[in-house]
Amino acid sequence: MAISARNGIKGTVESVKLGKVMASIKIKVEDPALITAVITKESAEDLDLAVGDDVSAIIKSTQVMVAK
Amino acid sequence: MAISARNGIKGTVESVKLGKVMASIKIKVEDPALITAVITKESAEDLDLAVGDDVSAIIKSTQVMVAK
Amino acid sequence: MAISARNGIKGTVESVKLGKVMASIKIKVEDPALITAVITKESAEDLDLAVGDDVSAIIKSTQVMVAK
Amino acid sequence: MAISARNGIKGTVESVKLGKVMASIKIKVEDPALITAVITKESAEDLDLAVGDDVSAIIKSTQVMVAK
Amino acid sequence: MAISARNGIKGTVESVKLGKVMASIKIKVEDPALITAVITKESAEDLDLAVGDDVSAIIKSTQVMVAK
Amino acid sequence: MAISARNGIKGTVESVKLGKVMASIKIKVEDPALITAVITKESAEDLDLAVGDDVSAIIKSTQVMVAK
Numbered sequence: 186m187a188i189s190a191r192n193g194i195k196g197t198v199e200s201v202k203l204g205k206v207m208a209s210i211k212i213k214v215e216d217p218a219l220i221t222a223v224i225t226k227e228s229a230e231d232l233d234l235a236v237g238d239d240v241s242a243i244i245k246s247t248q249v250m251v252a253k
Numbered sequence: 254m255a256i257s258a259r260n261g262i263k264g265t266v267e268s269v270k271l272g273k274v275m276a277s278i279k280i281k282v283e284d285p286a287l288i289t290a291v292i293t294k295e296s297a298e299d300l301d302l303a304v305g306d307d308v309s310a311i312i313k314s315t316q317v318m319v320a321k
Numbered sequence: 322m323a324i325s326a327r328n329g330i331k332g333t334v335e336s337v338k339l340g341k342v343m344a345s346i347k348i349k350v351e352d353p354a355l356i357t358a359v360i361t362k363e364s365a366e367d368l369d370l371a372v373g374d375d376v377s378a379i380i381k382s383t384q385v386m387v388a389k
Numbered sequence: 390m391a392i393s394a395r396n397g398i399k400g401t402v403e404s405v406k407l408g409k410v411m412a413s414i415k416i417k418v419e420d421p422a423l424i425t426a427v428i429t430k431e432s433a434e435d436l437d438l439a440v441g442d443d444v445s446a447i448i449k450s451t452q453v454m455v456a457k
Numbered sequence: 458m459a460i461s462a463r464n465g466i467k468g469t470v471e472s473v474k475l476g477k478v479m480a481s482i483k484i485k486v487e488d489p490a491l492i493t494a495v496i497t498k499e500s501a502e503d504l505d506l507a508v509g510d511d512v513s514a515i516i517k518s519t520q521v522m523v524a525k
Numbered sequence: 526m527a528i529s530a531r532n533g534i535k536g537t538v539e540s541v542k543l544g545k546v547m548a549s550i551k552i553k554v555e556d557p558a559l560i561t562a563v564i565t566k567e568s569a570e571d572l573d574l575a576v577g578d579d580v581s582a583i584i585k586s587t588q589v590m591v592a593k
Contacts, residue, residue, distance in 0.1 A: 188324065188379060189364035189455040191289040193320070194262075204546035206408030206427065209565060210319055216283040221259040222317035223546065223565060225382050225413060225427060228325035232321045241320045243324060246361050247451045247587045248316035249290035251278055251529040252261070252309045253300045256528070256583060257523040257568035272342035274476035274495065277361060291342065291361060293481060293495060293586050296529035311528060314565050315383045315519045319325040327425040329456070330398075340478035345497060346455055352419040357395040358453035359478065359497060368457045377456045383519045384452035385426035387414055387461040388397070388445045389436045392460065392515060393500035393591040410544035410563065429518050429549060429563060432461035447460060450497050451587045463561040465592070466534075482591055487556040493531040494589035504593045513592045520588035521562035523550055524533070524581045525572045 192244040194220060201234050210234055212242050260312040262288060269302050278302055280310050328380040330356060337370050346370055348378050396448040398424060405438050414438055416446050464516040466492060473506050482506055484514050532584040534560060541574050550574055552582050 196214035208229035212220045220242045234240070264282035276297035280288045288310045302308070332350035344365035348356045356378045370376070400418035412433035416424045424446045438444070468486035480501035484492045492514045506512070536554035548569035552560045560582045574580070 186456050187368055189360040189368060191361060191364060194285055202546060204408055204544055206406060206411040206413045207546040209546045214284065217262055220317060221314040221565065222319050223314040224319055224325040225327060225425065228327060232319065232323055232325060234319065234321065238321055243318040243320050244312055244316060245454055246289040246291040248312060249288060250311040250585055251290050251292055251300065251302065252311050252526050253302065253306055254524050255572055257564040257572060259565060259568060270342060272340055272476055274474060274479040274481045275342040277342045292529040293531060296531060300527055300529060313522055318381055320322050330421055338478060340476055343478040345478045350420065353398055356453060357450040357497065358455050359450040360455055368455065370455065370457065374457055379454040379456050380448055380452060382425040382427040384448060385424060386447040386517055387426050387428055387436065387438065388447050388458050389438065389442055390592050391504055393496040393504060395497060395500060408544055410542060410547040410549045428461040429463060429561065432463060436459055436461060449590055466557055488554065489534055492589060493586040494591050495586040496591055504591065506591065506593065510593055515590040515592050516584055516588060518561040518563040520584060521560060522583040523562050523564055523572065523574065524583050525574065525578055
């Protein structure tokens with residue numbers, strides 16, 4: 186299955202921090218050093234995210250801004 | 254001025270495609286090869302975005318998904 | 322590959338309208354009758370979206386509001 | 390008052406989980422079985438969301454992706 | 458009907474620019490002078506948005522960044 | 526550095542509420558009285574946000590809805 190989101194950045198999970206509702210996932214990528222994703226705690230648990238996992242950060246193009 | 258958005262990915266503009274309202278900007282980065290940002294045509298013009306410009310793709314953490 | 326986005330709604334493509342940069346996709350689902358997705362024209366073309374295609378509308382939980 | 394968000398999906402609240410800042414609301418709809426909305430705890434309290442409430446999940450079209 | 462989106466900013470429509478798929482709406486507010494909303498052309502037409510209309514810009518809290 | 530996000534609303538921080546992962550920042554602006562921003566706790570700490578700080582709420586145009 187392919188998804189319309191244009192942007193996928195491969196990396197490995199560096200940390201998983203669980204709150205009561207949300208979770209912050211740090212993904213180590215080539216450049217920049219780290220991508221932060223905030224997802225539901227439930228998703229983090231369903232994906233069984235753990236340090237060292239190979240993952241991709243997925244981002245819809247309409248969510249990306251440009252700074253110059 | 255610093256912004257709360259956690260994610261900034263440096264690159265250079267590879268293409269600027271203007272629609273009537275929106276614009277699609279391709280940013281060449283290390284990995285993945287390309288980030289696509291969809292911004293208003295007006296912003297693209299105000300920033301005077303052109304091929305070769307040094308820019309950053311800026312992404313709020315709550316907009317990033319994780320695929321595994 | 323699984324994605325952290327919590328919400329997937331199955332349906333069939335009812336219409337594809339292409340602009341210069343963006344595309345509007347109408348997806349016929351059980352309830353409500355129609356979901357509208359706005360994606361890049363490029364994604365619509367890469368996925369080769371056509372009327373009658375079986376697709377899913379995918380939505381990150383942080384993007385969903387509640388009205389009462 | 391009408392809102393520009395294209396997508397409204399009717400359902401009933403199945404669960405409300407409050408964190409310190411955010412809240413996760415599960416809405417039972419026809420198809421898929423459940424929609425998850427992450428809103429502020431404050432909104433959940435202001436709307437006085439409780440199990441069984443008739444609500445709508447509201448989603449802006451630019452937030453919807455398509456998977457095929 | 459009340460919506461969970463925390464932020465509503467009242468103003469009047471200053472301009473409506475229609476593309477093929479998207480529309481850019483400028484809303485004159487007290488401060489800042491102008492808010493830009495990008496919605497579907499379809500929504501702009503369904504709401505029959507015209508210069509001088511009293512409207513509100515509605516923004517979910519998770520979409521707001523802070524710059525300092 | 527300039528950012529493509531069209532909307533910046535100046536104000537002062539009225540409250541900072543930290544959860545384990547997320548933070549809710551209330552920004553006092555002219556009209557409406559308050560803007561709520563939900564950012565990561567980490568960003569709130571990195572920006573050292575405190576009551577009385579001069580800040581701007583930054584919002585990408587594609588995230589703004591219109592109600593009429």
